[in-house]
Amino acid sequence: MVEVFEVLRAWLAGLGLRKVAERAGVDRKTARRYVAAAEAAGLSRDAGVEALTDELVGVVVEAVRPARPNGHGASWELLLAHEEQISAWVKGGDGAEPLSIVKIEELLARQGCVVSYRTLHRFAVERCGFRPKRTTVRVADGEPGVECQVDFAQMGYLTDPETGRRRKVHALIFTAVVSRHMFVWLTYSQTLVAVIAGCEAAWRFFGGAFKVLIPDNLKPVVTDADAVNPTLNVGWLDYAQHVGFGTDPARIGA
Structure with missing residues (x-):
């Protein structure tokens, strides 16, 4: 339900399917199916987010829920028959260079x-x-007040006044992308509760929430970091929907 809601929320905000999929942590094909099911259920793109009722989202979920007895869809089953060949293409050898996923996709299609x-x-x-190879891509900064980068840093050890124990202290750092203005929230833990508490303090400091948060693959936020299809924590998506911002996970290398 949360995943479908996030896809439709981003779509209603006018984003393209690629960005919609990234914000919700799903692939583009899945995002397209959710949108198509919502449109079939009567949702129009000029409707506001208030149109996303539990009833509508429930209808979409029932329409797109796949039958996956082994946890994977039909495409995965097709690839299993080619696993040995794909492994050979990936590894190369005998004078052959390892192939990219794009090239392998082309050869399989043939x-x-x-x-x-x-x-x-x-x-x-x-x-x-x-x-995948590690790459660096230069990108242009967005508009002021739109994007904020979030990451943890270790600050050292402090004595907890309540317990008297020395504990590791983490700094949750919020950096406005354009101005580079920063806010730091200190915490003893790196849990989802701690991250949300830091966010609430940051919104008070900045005078409001940013439209997009870019977490550097924080484990409480990104449960499965991936260069192509990262998975976001459902609790985090629920909080993001409550506040009204989108999540754009940082890209990872190999």
Whole structure:
């Protein structure tokens, strides 16, 4: 329910399907299915977020819920039949260079195995030993007040006045992307509760919430960091929906 709500919330905000999928931590094909089901249920893009009732989201969930007895869909089953070949392409050898996922996707399509890039990427990483190359991409800053980067840093040890024990202290650092204005929240833990408490303090400091938060793959926020399809904590998505901001996880390398 939370995942569907997040997809539709981002779609109603006018974002494209690629960005909608990233914000919700799903692949683009899944986001497209959610949107199509919502439109079939009567949701129009000019409607406000108040149109996302529990009844509407429930209808969408029932319409798109896949039958996956083994935890994977039909595309994954198709790839299992080509696992040995994909592994050979990924590893290279005997004078052959390792192939990229894009090239492997093309070769599989020639053999009649057509799957999405994201599914193929996950399959190659989980079963075939693929490790993406580390890359650096320069990006342009957005508008003031739109994006805020969030990350933890270790501050050292302090004596807890309540227990008398020395405890490790973490700093949750919020950095406005354009102005680089920063807010630091100290905490003894790196839990979701601690992150949300830091966010609430940051909104008071900045005078409001940013439209987009960019967490550097904080474990309480991003439960499964991935270069293509990161998975966001459901509790975090629920909080983001409550406040009204989007989440854009930082990209990771190999």
